[in-house]
Amino acid sequence: MTTIETRRIAVDALIDNPDNPRSDLGSDQDLVELANSLAKDGNTDDCHVVPMTEGADAGKFMLLEGHRRKAAARLGNVADLACKIRHDLDTKAKQIAFMIVANTHRENFTEMDAARGVQSLLDCEGMNVKAVAKSLSRGEKYVRSRSKITKLSQAAQTKIEDATLNIDQALELLAFADDEKAEERLLQVADKPNDWEVRLAAEKEVRAWRENLPRLTAELQGAGVEVVDRPEGPQWEWKDISPTYTEHSVTEAVEKDLIAVVHPDFPKITWARKREAHKPWTPPEKTPEEIAADVRRGEIIRGLELAAPVRESFLKGILKKPAADVVHQLALDMAEQLDLGSVGFWLGIEEHEEIDDQEIVDGIAKLSTDQLIVLNHLVRHGGNKEELLTDLASWGRDTGYMSTGPWRESLEHSYGYQWTEAELEAIQHFAAQKAALAEGDDNDDI
Structure with a gap:
C-alpha cells in the first residue's frame, strides 16, 4: 500500500479531528463563499485524512486538513470531497504536528492555537521539547515559550487570541501568574505599548x-x-x-x-x-477633596517617574533606527550645528568628570545621516527638558526658559510619541486648572 492515496470521500464519512489546533473556522460569510465555490468548482485543494480502524467510526476517515471545507460542503450540499489518505501519518504525534504546520500561515490561526497544539504534542507519548521542535522544524525556544503560555489565565489567553497581547508580553506576564491583581492591571494596558512598559516596570x-x-x-x-x-x-x-x-x-x-x-x-x-515630647503635632485638617487631590498628585508623580525611562527608550529607539517620516519632520526643524559636548547622553556615553571630546566625535562618526538629524534635534530640543518632565510642575509650563511645552509638542507631533496614561493625566491635570482659572476670570467680568 502506498503511503498516500487520493480519492473522493463522502462528506458524511469525514470526522472532525478533536486535536485540531485551529479553533476558528472563519465567519459565516466566509463559509458561504467557500460553499458556493465548492458547489461550482469542487475542492481544488485536497483534504488530508487518516483512516479510522477502531470503534464506532471504523471505516470512516478523520480530518487532518480540510475542516473548513467539510463545514462548507455541508452548507452547500456537496456530497463528497477529494482527499489524500495519509497512511504515513500513523501516530497521534505525527498527525498533530502535520495539523500545526498546515495551519501556521492560515487566517484566524492564532498564537494561542499554535501554543495549544504544541502542548498537545508535548503530551503525546515519547515526545519532549527536542522531538517537538524537530517535528515542527522550529527551535526549542519556540516550543518552550508556546508551552508556557498555555498556563496563563483564560483572560490572558483570550487577549492573545484577539492579538491584543503579544508573545513577548505573554511571557513577561507568566511572572505574575500568582498575582491576579497585577495580571489584571497589566492586561488593561496590553494594547498600549508605552503604558505596558510603565506598568510592567512598576509591577x-x-x-x-x-x-x-x-x-x-x-x-x-x-x-x-x-x-x-x-x-x-x-x-x-x-x-x-x-x-x-x-x-x-x-x-x-x-x-x-x-x-x-x-x-x-x-x-x-x-x-x-x-518627635520630641515638647513638639506635639496634629495633622492639618483637610477636606475629602483635598485629600483626594494629594493622593492623585502623588500617583501622577509616581507615574511620571516610571514613564520617564519608557519615553527615553522610545527616543533612543528612534535615534537607532529613524523612520523616514520622523527624519523628514526633524530635518525641517533643524537649524543649528551640533554641540558636541552635550550629545554623550543620547549616544550612550557614560558621564565622567571630563568627557573626552574624541569619544563624542567617534560616536557621531558612526552615525548615518538620518541618525545625525535625530541626534541634532534631541540635543537642541530634548536636552534638560527630558529631566524636567519627571517634575509634575514642568507639565504646566508652556513658555519661558523652564518651559517643556515646545518639547512636548515635538514629542507628540514630530516623533509620534504616544502619551502614557500617567503623562495624559499630567496634561489633563493642568488643562483642568487652566479651565478653572478661565471660568473664574469669566465670573469676574460679570
Whole structure:
C-alpha cells in the first residue's frame, strides 16, 4: 500500500479531528463563499485524512486538513470531497504536528492555537521539547515559550487570541501568574505599548521589593533600626514620628536614630525620626477633596517617574533606527550645528568628570545621516527638558526658559510619541486648572 492515496470521500464519512489546533473556522460569510465555490468548482485543494480502524467510526476517515471545507460542503450540499489518505501519518504525534504546520500561515490561526497544539504534542507519548521542535522544524525556544503560555489565565489567553497581547508580553506576564491583581492591571494596558512598559516596570519593582523586604527588614533590625508598618489610608497621620523625605543608608539611619517605615505595596523606605515630647503635632485638617487631590498628585508623580525611562527608550529607539517620516519632520526643524559636548547622553556615553571630546566625535562618526538629524534635534530640543518632565510642575509650563511645552509638542507631533496614561493625566491635570482659572476670570467680568 502506498503511503498516500487520493480519492473522493463522502462528506458524511469525514470526522472532525478533536486535536485540531485551529479553533476558528472563519465567519459565516466566509463559509458561504467557500460553499458556493465548492458547489461550482469542487475542492481544488485536497483534504488530508487518516483512516479510522477502531470503534464506532471504523471505516470512516478523520480530518487532518480540510475542516473548513467539510463545514462548507455541508452548507452547500456537496456530497463528497477529494482527499489524500495519509497512511504515513500513523501516530497521534505525527498527525498533530502535520495539523500545526498546515495551519501556521492560515487566517484566524492564532498564537494561542499554535501554543495549544504544541502542548498537545508535548503530551503525546515519547515526545519532549527536542522531538517537538524537530517535528515542527522550529527551535526549542519556540516550543518552550508556546508551552508556557498555555498556563496563563483564560483572560490572558483570550487577549492573545484577539492579538491584543503579544508573545513577548505573554511571557513577561507568566511572572505574575500568582498575582491576579497585577495580571489584571497589566492586561488593561496590553494594547498600549508605552503604558505596558510603565506598568510592567512598576509591577516588577513592587514584586522585587516584596521579595527583598524580609531580608531588608532583618538587615535593618539587625543593625538596630526600628521598622514600622506604613499607615493604611490616603493620608499619613504622623503623631509620634515625622518623615524626613530624604534617602539614607543603613549606617546613616543608625547614626541619626531614624525609623524605617515600610509597606509591601510601596517600594521605598520612608525614613522618619521620633518627635520630641515638647513638639506635639496634629495633622492639618483637610477636606475629602483635598485629600483626594494629594493622593492623585502623588500617583501622577509616581507615574511620571516610571514613564520617564519608557519615553527615553522610545527616543533612543528612534535615534537607532529613524523612520523616514520622523527624519523628514526633524530635518525641517533643524537649524543649528551640533554641540558636541552635550550629545554623550543620547549616544550612550557614560558621564565622567571630563568627557573626552574624541569619544563624542567617534560616536557621531558612526552615525548615518538620518541618525545625525535625530541626534541634532534631541540635543537642541530634548536636552534638560527630558529631566524636567519627571517634575509634575514642568507639565504646566508652556513658555519661558523652564518651559517643556515646545518639547512636548515635538514629542507628540514630530516623533509620534504616544502619551502614557500617567503623562495624559499630567496634561489633563493642568488643562483642568487652566479651565478653572478661565471660568473664574469669566465670573469676574460679570
